Amino acid sequence: MNIQEEWELHKPKKKTWGRFLRVIFGRTTFVITALLIQFITLLYSFQWLSEHVFYLYGGFVGLSAVVVIYIINKNQNPSYQLSWIIPVLVFPVFGALFYLFVEAQPGTRMIDRRLKANIEETKPFLKQQHQVMERLYRESRGTARLAYYMNEYGGYPIWENTSAQYFPLGDDMYPVLLEELKKAERYIFMEYFIVEKGEMWNTILEILKEKAASGVEVRFMYDGMCSLTLVPYGYPKQLEQYGIRCKMFSPVRPVLSSAQNNRDHRKITVIDGHTAFTGGINLADEYINRKVRFGHWKDTAIMLKGDAVTGFLMMFLQMWNITEHQADDYARYLCKPDYQYPAGLDRSGFAMPYGDSPLDNELVGQHVYMDILNESRYYVHMMTPYLILDSDMITSLTFAAKRGIETIIIMPHIPDKIYAYLLARSYYAELLQAGVKIYEYTPGFVHAKVFTSDDTKAVVGSINMDYRSLHLHFECAVYLYRNPAVQQAEADFQATLKQCQEITQQDCKNYPIPKKIAGKVLRLFAPLM
Numbered sequence: 078m079n080i081q082e083e084w085e086l087h088k089p090k091k092k093t094w095g096r097f098l099r100v101i102f103g104r105t106t107f108v109i110t111a112l113l114i115q116f117i118t119l120l121y122s123f124q125w126l127s128e129h130v131f132y133l134y135g136g137f138v139g140l141s142a143v144v145v146i147y148i149i150n151k152n153q154n155p156s157y158q159l160s161w162i163i164p165v166l167v168f169p170v171f172g173a174l175f176y177l178f179v180e181a182q183p184g185t186r187m188i189d190r191r192l193k194a195n196i197e198e199t200k201p202f203l204k205q206q207h208q209v210m211e212r213l214y215r216e217s218r219g220t221a222r223l224a225y226y227m228n229e230y231g232g233y234p235i236w237e238n239t240s241a242q243y244f245p246l247g248d249d250m251y252p253v254l255l256e257e258l259k260k261a262e263r264y265i266f267m268e269y270f271i272v273e274k275g276e277m278w279n280t281i282l283e284i285l286k287e288k289a290a291s292g293v294e295v296r297f298m299y300d301g302m303c304s305l306t307l308v309p310y311g312y313p314k315q316l317e318q319y320g321i322r323c324k325m326f327s328p329v330r331p332v333l334s335s336a337q338n339n340r341d342h343r344k345i346t347v348i349d350g351h352t353a354f355t356g357g358i359n360l361a362d363e364y365i366n367r368k369v370r371f372g373h374w375k376d377t378a379i380m381l382k383g384d385a386v387t388g389f390l391m392m393f394l395q396m397w398n399i400t401e402h403q404a405d406d407y408a409r410y411l412c413k414p415d416y417q418y419p420a421g422l423d424r425s426g427f428a429m430p431y432g433d434s435p436l437d438n439e440l441v442g443q444h445v446y447m448d449i450l451n452e453s454r455y456y457v458h459m460m461t462p463y464l465i466l467d468s469d470m471i472t473s474l475t476f477a478a479k480r481g482i483e484t485i486i487i488m489p490h491i492p493d494k495i496y497a498y499l500l501a502r503s504y505y506a507e508l509l510q511a512g513v514k515i516y517e518y519t520p521g522f523v524h525a526k527v528f529t530s531d532d533t534k535a536v537v538g539s540i541n542m543d544y545r546s547l548h549l550h551f552e553c554a555v556y557l558y559r560n561p562a563v564q565q566a567e568a569d570f571q572a573t574l575k576q577c578q579e580i581t582q583q584d585c586k587n588y589p590i591p592k593k594i595a596g597k598v599l600r601l602f603a604p605l606m
Contacts, residue, residue, distance in 0.1 A: 079118065086401050097596060105326050137174075140169075141166065141169040144177065145165055145166065155467075157548070160602050160603065164236055186438055186598055187399075188436065189397055191394060191399040192396070194468050196232055198405075200232065202387060202568070203232060204233055209237050210225070211236060218425075219452045223441065223452075227441070227556075230441070233388055233429060236388065236427065236429065237424070238424040239385040240418075241428060241560050243377070244379065246365065246375065247358045247364040247365040247374065251379060257354075259344075260349065261349055263293065263294065264293060264349060266296045266339075266345075266348075266397075268297075268396060270299070271300070272307065273359075277362050277482075278360045282316075287525070289320030295320065296319055296323075297316060300327070302448035327340065339436070339549055339552070343392070345394075350413070351383070352392055354380050355381075356378030356379055356525075356539070357378050357538075371489070371492070371521055372522055374521060375521055375524065376524040377526075377566075381428060381430070383422075384486050386430075388432045391410070394410070395432075395443075396551070397476075426557065426560030427557070431554060431555070433553070435549050435551065440548065442552050445554070446470070446540075448537070450474060450476075453477060455515050458529045460527045460573065461541055462488075462525065463500075463542060463546075464501035464504055464543065465545075466543075474486075474513055479511055486513065486515050488515035488517050488523060489518055492522070493522055497543070499596040500599050502585075502592065502599050515580040517577055517580060518576060521578060523573075524548075526538055526539060534563060534564040535560075538553055544603055586588045
C-alpha cells in the first residue's frame with residue numbers, strides 16, 4: 078500500500094466529523110445545557126438555603142406543610158396529588174417551590190388567555206343543531222347525554238351528513254392524503270406534532286409549494302419539540318419563502334417554563350372546509366413504514382367529508398390564532414354552499430370532532446373514553462401505544478370487565494420508550510385479574526389510538542391512554558356513532574388481534590423482578606413523566 082492509498086484509508090471522515098460538531102455545538106445541546114444549568118442552580122440554591130439558614134429552613138418546612146395541605150384539598154386526581162406530595166416531603170425546599178412554580182403556570186397564561194378568546198370567537202360556528210340532537214336522542218339517550226356534555230363543557234357539537242373513511246395503516250392513508258392535497262382549491266391547513274424530513278414530508282412539501290404558488294392559502298403548524306432534533310429552529314422562515322405560512326407551537330427555549338410541558342400533540346389536516354384528516358399519524362417516514370424503527374409501525378387515521386369538518390377547521394384556527402393580533406375571518410373558510418361532494422358517499426350516522434386542552438381543567442378526552450367503557454353493553458376494544466393510568470381509568474376498565482363486557486387492549490410488543498413500557502407492565506396484573514384482556518402486537522409498535530364498542534361507537538384520534546395525553550397535551554379526535562367507519566375500525570381491530578400474543582397472569586408472574594420493581598417505582602411519578 079502506497080502513501081496515497083494509506084492516506085485515503087485513514088483520513089478523517091468530514092461528514093461524520095461535521096455531524097459530530099453540529100451535535101456538540103448545535104441548538105439542541107445549547108438548549109438542554111442551559112435548562113440543566115438553570116435546574117441545577119435552582120436545586121443547589123434551595124439546598125444551600127436549607128443547610129445554612131436555619132430560620133429560613135424552618136419557614137420552608139412550614140411552606141411545604143402548607144403546600145401538602147393545599148395539594149390534598151385541591152380538586153385533582155389522587156394519583157397526581159400523590160406524585161407531587163412525595164417530592165415535596167422528600168425535598169421540602171426544592172419540592173415545594175418547584176410545585177408552586179409549576180402550579181402558577183407562568184408560561185401558559187398568554188396561551189390560555191388567547192385560546193379562550195379564540196374559542197369565544199368561533200362559538201357561532203360550533204353551535205349545536207337542535208334537530209341533530211333530537212334525532213340522536215331518539216336513537217341513543219346515552220350518546221345524546223355525552224353529546225350534551227361535549228357541547229356544554231368542551232364546546233364541540235355533534236354533526237350529521239358526514240362520511241368517514243378509516244385507514245388501518247399510515248401506508249393506506251398516505252396516497253389518499255396526497256390526492257386530496259392535490260385537489261385543494263382554496264386552502265390547506267395542517268397541524269402536526271412531528272415533522273421530519275424524508276420521503277413522506279418531502280413529497281407533501283412539494284405539493285404544498287405548488288399549491289401556494291398557484292394561489293392556494295397554505296398554513297402549516299408543528300410542535301416546537303421538533304426544533305430540538307428533527308428540523309432547524311428557523312424552519313418556519315424557510316417554508317415562508319415558498320409562500321407557506323408556518324408556525325412553531327411553543328418553541329423550546331433555554332428558559333425553565335411550565336409551558337414546555339404542554340405540547341401540541343394533535344394531527345389535523347383541513348382542506349377547503351369539506352375534507353379533514355386526523356388520527357395518530359405524524360409526518361415522518363416511520364408512520365408509513367418507509368423507515369423501520371421498532372418493527373412494523375401500526376398506526377391509524379380517518380378522513381371526514383361533510384358537515385363535521387367544521388369542527389376540525391375551528392380547532393385549527395383556534396390554535397393558529399393564539400399568536401395572531403387580529404381576528405380571523407372564520408366564515409370565509411367554511412365549506413362553500415355549492416360544493417358538490419363525490420357521488421356515493423355514505424354520510425349516515427353521527428360524527429363529533431373534539432379537542433382537549435390541558436389549560437381548562439376539563440378532561441374531555443378521558444371522559445369520552447370513560448363514557449364508552451361505562452355505557453358499553455357487549456364489548457370495548459382499544460389500541461394504544463402507552464398505558465399509564467390514573468385511578469379513574471383503572472376503575473372504568475376493571476368495572477367494565479367485571480360486569481361481563483369484553484374488554485380488550487392491544488399494546489406494542491416492541492416499545493419505543495422503555496420507561497413507558499415498564500410503567501404499562503405495572504398495570505397488567507391488576508387489569509388481568511379483573512378480567513381485562515391484554516394483547517401485544519408482535520410485529521412491532523402500535524401507535525394507534527382507537528376505541529370501538531358494540532358495533533355502534535368508535536373514537537379515532539391522537540389521544541393515548543396515558544397522563545400526558547389525558548392531562549398535559551393539546552389533543553384531538555373524532556367520536557363516531559352509527560357511522561359506517563365504526564365497522565371498518567372494528568374489522569381492523571380483529572385483523573390486528575390475529576397478529577398479537579395474549580398476555581396471561583402467568584406471563585406477569587414470570588416477568589423479571591428488577592423490571593417489576595422499576596415499573597412500581599416509576600408508577601409513583603407517572604403523572605409527572
